[in-house]
Amino acid sequence: MKPMKISEAVVRRLPVYLQVLNDLHMRDVQTVSSQELGNRLDLNPAQIRKDLAYFGDFGRKGIGYDVTYLIEKIKQILKLDQPLNVALVGAGNLGRALCNYNMYLKDNMKITAVFDVHPSMIGTSINGLTVLPMEKLAETIRELRIRIGIITVPAVEAQNVADQFVEAGVDGILNFAPTILRLQDQVRIHYANFTTELMSLAYYLNEEEENDDESDLD
């Protein structure tokens, strides 16, 4: 393995490639070219070839990429060929939705523990998992070798939960709360914020509206 530093942009595209490849696989497509992948994803074929070439020679000149093989390879790169246990704190609406999403996570990723602070929540069952009290967090994370923590609590509690996750030895956090977390650098944080996403989408819409403004008909 070359010790090359892969840019974040490349890493973020890999799961998207996987998504399309899984779709092609379902349709019994055997082989796909970078051209075809580029069409589907609105990406430059050269970029796709380059992204993949960082990790190995997965294609065949004159032929393209074998769909099944490439799926396997990308899964290896993302280490989805081994189980990845995930914990979630915050069994509210969003938390429960993500737990039930588990079906999609056939890729060895699995939410294996759910926690909440509210006594009324504790002991209830979500998609086969029993909601545990926060006191059990550290212990459970160690026992189940959980490596990623998902935060679906209100903004004010997010930092506190993140600290507890780090303390318990998690090394990645996916934060759905609208808060910027302050943590040691060695813990990787990804943000998944609905509001942020909508806001940037709104920016583009409203550019269009400026065109409409003049023709005020009623």
Add this chain to the structure above:
Amino acid sequence: MKPMKISEAVVRRLPVYLQVLNDLHMRDVQTVSSQELGNRLDLNPAQIRKDLAYFGDFGRKGIGYDVTYLIEKIKQILKLDQPLNVALVGAGNLGRALCNYNMYLKDNMKITAVFDVHPSMIGTSINGLTVLPMEKLAETIRELRIRIGIITVPAVEAQNVADQFVEAGVDGILNFAPTILRLQDQVRIHYANFTTELMSLAYYLNEEEENDDESDLD
């Protein structure tokens, strides 16, 4: 207004700035420097100044940025100073979670209509909204001047829902389903995919694991 093209990276950072600024505002902080914002967000201060300067001279030399004023300005840029109506299709777990999230959306963005295909869902109430049948989609979107559609249906139905949204005149889509949509270019699509996010996070975790393996230096 200069007709300058703003890069997507810049636009995506604006809501994040807003998030920090709102937090500072809550804490009664009057003024903030690009330095301070950079600290909080792990961004280069020059980048923040440059981002903001695309849209106007919001700061004061020697002083910094007035928090309240900058919040107002960024909201204007994102056009959050006017109401933005949003529709959601798919009143499952995730859809309901997002509807209830509405509290966070004090920024003039609001889910104002919810739809579902399942007869058992139709007529039920979510956060004050009555779930409507798909037949009502086009009509409702026009009447309420809805500009953004959120998709929270299973993967296989996503393309169909997207087509209906576009047909009804929506000009932006936020897709939570794990599917790449094919639409006309004039409609802007953002993806918010839980699984994709987890996968890219997983990539980085596992790099760390490889580092732990070898404790030898030369």
Add this chain to the structure above:
DNA sequence: TAGATTGTTAATCGATTAACAATC
């Protein structure tokens, strides 16, 4: 004033795209 900090230009860095030899 003196120190701080912006807005902006110039320098650097990195990512995307084009082009093409290798080869299936």
Add this chain to the structure above:
DNA sequence: TAGATTGTTAATCGATTAACAATC
């Protein structure tokens, strides 16, 4: 073979960062 398509190098494009005059 002839056409197709990769992997990769070189060219281009764009984004980030450094530096500093302007000025509060």
